Amino acid sequence: MVKKILLLVSFLFLLTSCKTPEELSVSAYEQIQHNLVNMTSYQAAANVKYISNKGDNTYGVTQQCRTSGQYRVTVTSPEGVAGNVTVFDGKTISQFNPKVGDRVSVSTRELSERSEIFVTSFVKNYISSKEVSVTAANMENSVCTVLEASIPGDNKYLATEKLWVDNSSFKPVKMVIYDTAGSERIVVTFTSFEYNVEIGDEVFKVS
Numbered sequence: 001m002v003k004k005i006l007l008l009v010s011f012l013f014l015l016t017s018c019k020t021p022e023e024l025s026v027s028a029y030e031q032i033q034h035n036l037v038n039m040t041s042y043q044a045a046a047n048v049k050y051i052s053n054k055g056d057n058t059y060g061v062t063q064q065c066r067t068s069g070q071y072r073v074t075v076t077s078p079e080g081v082a083g084n085v086t087v088f089d090g091k092t093i094s095q096f097n098p099k100v101g102d103r104v105s106v107s108t109r110e111l112s113e114r115s116e117i118f119v120t121s122f123v124k125n126y127i128s129s130k131e132v133s134v135t136a137a138n139m140e141n142s143v144c145t146v147l148e149a150s151i152p153g154d155n156k157y158l159a160t161e162k163l164w165v166d167n168s169s170f171k172p173v174k175m176v177i178y179d180t181a182g183s184e185r186i187v188v189t190f191t192s193f194e195y196n197v198e199i200g201d202e203v204f205k206v207s
Contacts, residue, residue: 028167029134032145035170035195036123041066043197044172045076048117049187064197065120070204086114089204096206112158116151117188119172122163125149136167139174143167156180171195 042065049058060077068090075084085096093114095104115121126132126149133148144164151158157179164174171193177186 028145028170031170032165032167036126038196039067039120039123040196041199042119042193042195043199044119044190044193046117046188046190049189051183051185051187063118064199064203065118066199067120067123069120071115071118071120072203085206087204087206088115094206112151112153112155116158116161116177117175117186119163119175119193122147122149122161122175125151125161126163128152137164139164139166142173144173151177157185 042063044063045061046063047058047060049056059075059081062074062076063071064073065071069088070090071086071088073086075081083098085094085098087094087096112121126147129149131150135146135148137144137146144166147163147165148160149163150160158177159180160182161175161177163172165171166173172190173193174190175188176184179185
């Protein structure tokens with residue numbers, strides 16, 4: 001409840017202080033606020049691009065996540081790694097490669113490099129950020145509200161992040177994570193996104 005109140009206060013403040021772009025509308029803010037505050041889970045398909053000084057790699061994935069922290073990520077492309085599954089049940093991270101029938105379970109704390117590709121992590125960071133911003137941006141044929149937040153942990157490669165939310169569908173369409181120099185490090189492009197889907201506990205287990 002405290003987190004919901006903090007997020008609500010942040011949005012109300014930004015509504016009164018960041019209305020410069022004419023594309024921004026109160027109704028869009030209100031719906032985006034409602035969706036994020038009340039999100040308990042989501043299911044999405046996305047392309048995730050990891051960028052380093054040596055180049056970049058892009059993976060197609062599906063994500064099933066709860067705001068309580070559990071997630072399941074299935075790689076859909078490229079073909080050489082398609083089918084690989086990573087599951088976090090809240091305590092244990094498990095990885096499975098169906099091509100070799102190999103399953104590895106490791107009890108470990110979650111790492112930001114792994115978890116920051118989720119919208120649930122963005123919302124958590126946005127609520128706890130001391131400085132946040134909201135702007136508008138045109139993206140292909142739609143207008144998006146862009147939320148920005150800081151990422152805790154003092155990781156120079158994962159310093160800040162932005163989330164683009166479509167003002168018509170009110171669904172996330174892109175998320176970018178930047179390093180301390182402002183360069184893109186991870187780009188998540190969502191091709192589908194559904195709020196508050198029913199996800200059973202069995203989803204977060206690898207059998």
